[in-house]
Amino acid sequence: MTDMATGTPLSRVDGLLKVTGGADYAADHNPPGLLHAVLVTSTVSRATITGIDTAKARALPGVADVITDFGGVKLPFPAGEISFFGQPVAIALAGTLQQAQHAASVVAVRVTEKPAVTSMDDRQAIAVPSEEVADYARGDADAALKAGPIVLDNSFTVARENHNPMELPATVAQWSGDELTVWDKTQWVQGTGKHIAAALDVPESSVRVICPFIGGAFGSAGRTWPHQVLAAYAARRVKRPVKLVLTRKQMYSGVGYRPESRQRLALAAGADGRITGIVHELKTETARYEAYSEDAAELPKMLYTSPNVRSTYRLVPVDVSAGTFMRGPGFVTGAFALESTLDELAERVDIDPVELRLRNVADRNQITGTPFTQERFADCLRRGAEAFGWARRRPPKARREGNLLIGMGMASAAHPNYMSAASAVARINADGTAVVASATADMGPGTATAMSQLAADGLGLPVAKVRAMLGDSTLPTAPMHAGSATLASIGSAVHTASVAVRDAVVRMAVLDPASPLYQADPATVTVHNGVMSAPGHGSERYGDVLRRHGKDSIDSTQTWKPGDGKKASSYEFGAVFAEVSVDIRLGLVRIRRMRGVYDIGRVVNPKLAHSQAIGGLVGGIGMALLESTARDHRDGRIVNANMADYLVPVHADVPDLEAEFLDGADTASTPIGVKGAAELVIIGVPAAIANAVYNATGVRVRDLPITLDKLL
Amino acid sequence: MAQGTPESDRSLTLTRRQFVGAVTTTAGLATTGGSASATEDGVPVSLTVNGKHHAVVVDARTSLLDLLREDLQLTGTHKGCDQGACGACTVLLDGRRINSCLTLAVMHDGAELTTIEGLAEGGELHPLQRAFIDTDAFQCGYCTAGQIMSGVGCIREGHCGSGTEIREWMSGNICRCGAYQNIVAAVQQAAKES
Amino acid sequence: MYPFTFIKAPTESAALAAGAQGGKYIAGGTTLVDLMRETVERPGKVVDITALPYREIESGPSALRVGALVRMADLAAHPVVRSRFPVISQALELSASAQLRNMATIGGNIMQRPRCLYFRDVTAACNRRAPGTGCAAIGGENRGHAVLGTSDQCVATHPSDLAVALVALDAVVLLRSRDGDRRIPVAEFIRRPGTTPDKEHDLRPGELIVGIEVPGGAHTARSGYLKVRDRQSYEFALASAAVALDIRDGVIRDARVAVGGVATVPWRLSDVERLLIGKAPGAELWAAASAHAADGAKPLHGNGFKVELAKRTVERQLASIGGAA
Numbered sequence A: 001m002t003d004m005a006t007g008t009p010l011s012r013v014d015g016l017l018k019v020t021g022g023a024d025y026a027a028d029h030n031p032p033g034l035l036h037a038v039l040v041t042s043t044v045s046r047a048t049i050t051g052i053d054t055a056k057a058r059a060l061p062g063v064a065d066v067i068t069d070f071g072g073v074k075l076p077f078p079a080g081e082i083s084f085f086g087q088p089v090a091i092a093l094a095g096t097l098q099q100a101q102h103a104a105s106v107v108a109v110r111v112t113e114k115p116a117v118t119s120m121d122d123r124q125a126i127a128v129p130s131e132e133v134a135d136y137a138r139g140d141a142d143a144a145l146k147a148g149p150i151v152l153d154n155s156f157t158v159a160r161e162n163h164n165p166m167e168l169p170a171t172v173a174q175w176s177g178d179e180l181t182v183w184d185k186t187q188w189v190q191g192t193g194k195h196i197a198a199a200l201d202v203p204e205s206s207v208r209v210i211c212p213f214i215g216g217a218f219g220s221a222g223r224t225w226p227h228q229v230l231a232a233y234a235a236r237r238v239k240r241p242v243k244l245v246l247t248r249k250q251m252y253s254g255v256g257y258r259p260e261s262r263q264r265l266a267l268a269a270g271a272d273g274r275i276t277g278i279v280h281e282l283k284t285e286t287a288r289y290e291a292y293s294e295d296a297a298e299l300p301k302m303l304y305t306s307p308n309v310r311s312t313y314r315l316v317p318v319d320v321s322a323g324t325f326m327r328g329p330g331f332v333t334g335a336f337a338l339e340s341t342l343d344e345l346a347e348r349v350d351i352d353p354v355e356l357r358l359r360n361v362a363d364r365n366q367i368t369g370t371p372f373t374q375e376r377f378a379d380c381l382r383r384g385a386e387a388f389g390w391a392r393r394r395p396p397k398a399r400r401e402g403n404l405l406i407g408m409g410m411a412s413a414a415h416p417n418y419m420s421a422a423s424a425v426a427r428i429n430a431d432g433t434a435v436v437a438s439a440t441a442d443m444g445p446g447t448a449t450a451m452s453q454l455a456a457d458g459l460g461l462p463v464a465k466v467r468a469m470l471g472d473s474t475l476p477t478a479p480m481h482a483g484s485a486t487l488a489s490i491g492s493a494v495h496t497a498s499v500a501v502r503d504a505v506v507r508m509a510v511l512d513p514a515s516p517l518y519q520a521d522p523a524t525v526t527v528h529n530g531v532m533s534a535p536g537h538g539s540e541r542y543g544d545v546l547r548r549h550g551k552d553s554i555d556s557t558q559t560w561k562p563g564d565g566k567k568a569s570s571y572e573f574g575a576v577f578a579e580v581s582v583d584i585r586l587g588l589v590r591i592r593r594m595r596g597v598y599d600i601g602r603v604v605n606p607k608l609a610h611s612q613a614i615g616g617l618v619g620g621i622g623m624a625l626l627e628s629t630a631r632d633h634r635d636g637r638i639v640n641a642n643m644a645d646y647l648v649p650v651h652a653d654v655p656d657l658e659a660e661f662l663d664g665a666d667t668a669s670t671p672i673g674v675k676g677a678a679e680l681v682i683i684g685v686p687a688a689i690a691n692a693v694y695n696a697t698g699v700r701v702r703d704l705p706i707t708l709d710k711l712l
Numbered sequence B: 001m002a003q004g005t006p007e008s009d010r011s012l013t014l015t016r017r018q019f020v021g022a023v024t025t026t027a028g029l030a031t032t033g034g035s036a037s038a039t040e041d042g043v044p045v046s047l048t049v050n051g052k053h054h055a056v057v058v059d060a061r062t063s064l065l066d067l068l069r070e071d072l073q074l075t076g077t078h079k080g081c082d083q084g085a086c087g088a089c090t091v092l093l094d095g096r097r098i099n100s101c102l103t104l105a106v107m108h109d110g111a112e113l114t115t116i117e118g119l120a121e122g123g124e125l126h127p128l129q130r131a132f133i134d135t136d137a138f139q140c141g142y143c144t145a146g147q148i149m150s151g152v153g154c155i156r157e158g159h160c161g162s163g164t165e166i167r168e169w170m171s172g173n174i175c176r177c178g179a180y181q182n183i184v185a186a187v188q189q190a191a192k193e194s
Numbered sequence C: 001m002y003p004f005t006f007i008k009a010p011t012e013s014a015a016l017a018a019g020a021q022g023g024k025y026i027a028g029g030t031t032l033v034d035l036m037r038e039t040v041e042r043p044g045k046v047v048d049i050t051a052l053p054y055r056e057i058e059s060g061p062s063a064l065r066v067g068a069l070v071r072m073a074d075l076a077a078h079p080v081v082r083s084r085f086p087v088i089s090q091a092l093e094l095s096a097s098a099q100l101r102n103m104a105t106i107g108g109n110i111m112q113r114p115r116c117l118y119f120r121d122v123t124a125a126c127n128r129r130a131p132g133t134g135c136a137a138i139g140g141e142n143r144g145h146a147v148l149g150t151s152d153q154c155v156a157t158h159p160s161d162l163a164v165a166l167v168a169l170d171a172v173v174l175l176r177s178r179d180g181d182r183r184i185p186v187a188e189f190i191r192r193p194g195t196t197p198d199k200e201h202d203l204r205p206g207e208l209i210v211g212i213e214v215p216g217g218a219h220t221a222r223s224g225y226l227k228v229r230d231r232q233s234y235e236f237a238l239a240s241a242a243v244a245l246d247i248r249d250g251v252i253r254d255a256r257v258a259v260g261g262v263a264t265v266p267w268r269l270s271d272v273e274r275l276l277i278g279k280a281p282g283a284e285l286w287a288a289a290s291a292h293a294a295d296g297a298k299p300l301h302g303n304g305f306k307v308e309l310a311k312r313t314v315e316r317q318l319a320s321i322g323g324a325a
């Protein structure tokens, strides 16, 4: 087909709703009889609850109930105990939001405090092995470090970060008899349904979760959090619909975070810049009641040829809330240490940082030994260097404009192309329209738009005739909208279902004596604009054959499963380049320009992919320069739990950024040639910026974020 | 503080500190000639939203944002922080952009409000709405209503001379999806048209 | 938010009467509504003063007079302020966001309360919010806190940018109560914490700010504001400097320097001014004078960098107003 929808820069199919206020987010639902719920949270980090005084709150006008007994619901932390600062301990319910907020503020929680440790650097915080990330070794890395000749051995820290999507987490729960409907903010409607059902001990089939729009999440709405379960629980208790919206402050302890990390990265190399050994020792904080590990160890093991690698990952359980995946989880953390170190190595051996990486690029996954489905890492590096004007980079401290020092830096990015089994239904209607649907979600990348494009091509219809549906747990099974797996997985399912239903209609036609396509070879039938035709035969519309068979529509539900990945390793690659200015006296770092070059297989929609990529760069700018969840470890409170003090980039921090994708489809990974992008596009960013800051100033900052006090 | 110390019962200090001044005064209207209204009984407010007149009785604590979202069911304006720190709640009040979360509804008797739902005229999108779609000035769409209303204000104020100027004058609207450069392009495009 | 009685004051006398009865004035609401929602403020009566007539900006030959209810945005954009008092325009336009500046008033701005993270959190110890409970910031997270004008009771910075400019220019607060009118320099109106950090300013119960007055002079036209912060916009200052210089015939005749973001009140640097006056402008003078910008600083464990940052901020702003040559 010549006019494929896939690959065109189509505007978002839901753009009109988004610019008119018509897109419905979870908190926008106000079913009749609604009660507003506000959580009361703990103000100590570890304690036993000895009593909760609700009399004052209950006496207030409009207050329907104050629930303190969470006995009827399974929560991840022990009942009656406080396991972290900000833990939900009661729910105030009232007719208006103002009444509920006030009621919650006068609930008094009595506790017997216990000694708490909330800092991973506390001497009483004991590191334990991660059950998910095993120790790893190949060769003898420690011997390689001794042998040298070039050895770099440094520590890196990354501050805790909160996702801070703009949408506040919200759950509206409504029971009708034993059936529960939940309008929720979630990256996984079916997972949330399952988890709420399990927590409340009701059949999974009785819970329906709806979430057509997500106001950003970045990982924070992946798992099901206590507030979601508690909203459903409260609604059952009071027999009224309940709306529970977390406050911005409550988000900091309520929906996870990127854990604070400590890394040692030691690297040995020859004078030719070839890496001979890597030692990576990594620690992240975790909740005591729940272990969360992330893939921060992967890239130092995987990305570059090094005969000797030793890697250990330890968790430090402390009295804090549970962490969770946040954009580029682990990878961006590990890449910061690895790519900063490579920059240092480049200077030590006096080899250009891009050339240094090219010398160490692996043609196969260094952990599994399998070749990559598509190996375009080196292409990303070369193309990026050329497009960015990397050759103009000067030695450290060599470029000055007035009060500003200017520097360039770069870093590599890589992320596994995660894929999961996924189902979708495709339906062709006799009126010439079509619907594709899957219980997936769209937190911003444009899932619905990409589904429409892939379906249009699979069905031989214009995109305008195809409607995509998602965000409802009653739709065909989908994995969590996370891990940048959505398009590869759901897209493949949509493609498979679309092709299947097209083939079904084609089959009907070629077997139908009344059809102009009768006895045509199905393999030669093409569909264009909903018209089927074959060489030597006439043509007819989908609708013609459906109507003759007395059908309004025909559909097919298909499940797509990824391969086992044993023969080849499916990976996304990229290279990030940054130019910064640093005020020579005031230490202010500003981004002047950035470019990311990526291999993500086929790009279904270049316009939306570009938005996603620059969004990743902006997220990385935040991580590099601004973001840090500040805590007072005397009692474990998060002190900057608001958007004025937890700083994320604003308009003024972000110049025009460039992102580019290498041509090509990775059909060895998915039938549609697509790989993921969402995580990849943040991964090298903090390192590229830190390297640029070094190039500008000669100061190496190994602790994120790089704030001005580190450069004065 | 707690670390290494024996278990202690801090409950009293905690709760007492929390409740200093908790006593509520709603009685005793001032004899000043001002109009006074107690919170719980509700305060009448009438205002025009998107050209439509509304007369409601609200709890005096209600923010303009909550009035729109919870009472008038105009949910296109979003809450991102409720602290004036994100811009998601931006609306035009008597033609000027403001954060609707930090003002009380009862202070706006007689006011004229425009929200995202009222920007299109006669089924025609506002040029900035069209520009947002063209330039893909969003991902998740949650900050979008605030960005667009703020952008309309920014254009009216005449702060669209350059990309740098737009960036500074739009900095009260956070986009965590990072659509900034596309938003700037959209504002620039719409500013040219108007 | 605690319930309250809402009073819309149609006239000044109605406002003063309601204020005298313990009513809390509300203007733009951007400080008060925020803090009421956090339950830091729990007024029983809220008196809406926005119908009062304090909305004039008058620029006389010797002074600028600004009504208390003038919006930050409007004062900043006023042509006379832009040309003759640029430091005021700049301080305002580097504050908050365009939306907040459309709401917030000049009176409210100098009355705004600290942004200390513990002050804003009612479950934390804070002498300013709850006298006698202690200051959690002194031993806690204090990267943003003050190094100048602190006491062992409180180390919160004064958050207003405008007030720094006003203090530099010797502005006066115009006050009115049922007992009559008063005039107080902004520098005296805003108080250091000392042993009574809860007494933030010299506003008597029921008293209204009706406006501010800023004396003009040769120096006010050659003035400007520099704000240093982690984020490029929409953030309070880590350090800021308001500088106004009168330079004639190669000699500094008058100099006004104040810093913000580093002190518990807008901090006038009289010593620095003295070092400048009578000298020829130049890089060496800027360096020598700004070296004293943080004299007397008492850094905490998290904000030591502010000592150096304050000096460099002043130095940079002297150079940008006075010329680098």
Ligand SMILES: Cc1cc2nc3c(=O)[nH]c(=O)nc-3n(C[C@H](O)[C@H](O)[C@H](O)COP(=O)(O)OP(=O)(O)OC[C@H]3O[C@@H](n4cnc5c(N)ncnc54)[C@H](O)[C@@H]3O)c2cc1C
Pocket (backbone or CB within 6 Å): A644, B083, B084, B085, C024, C025, C026, C027, C028, C029, C030, C031, C032, C033, C034, C049, C068, C069, C094, C095, C096, C097, C100, C103, C104, C105, C106, C107, C108, C109, C110, C111, C112, C159, C160, C161, C162, C207, C208, C209, C210, C234, C235, C236, C237
């Ligand atoms: C997210 C955010 C960022 C901000 N960033 C900055 C910044 O960078 N720089 C900066 O300077 N400010 C900043 N601000 C603060 C803002 O400037 C103030 O909130 C605002 O100026 C207060 O004015 P208002 O009219 O809204 O005051 P209101 O909230 O109405 O009142 C504040 C106080 O002043 C009293 N008051 C008001 N008017 C009078 C009067 N006429 N007479 C007597 N008492 C009166 C009130 O009783 C109240 O106690 C920021 C605020 C927010 C929310």
Ligand code: FES
Pocket (backbone or CB within 6 Å): B078, B079, B080, B081, B082, B083, B084, B085, B086, B087, B088, B089, B090, B099, B100, B101, B102
């Ligand atoms: S919700 Fe009003 S500024 Fe964030």
Ligand code: FES
Pocket (backbone or CB within 6 Å): A166, A215, A216, A444, B137, B138, B139, B140, B141, B142, B143, B144, B174, B175, B176, B177, B178, B179
């Ligand atoms: S589009 Fe998601 S926050 Fe702006």
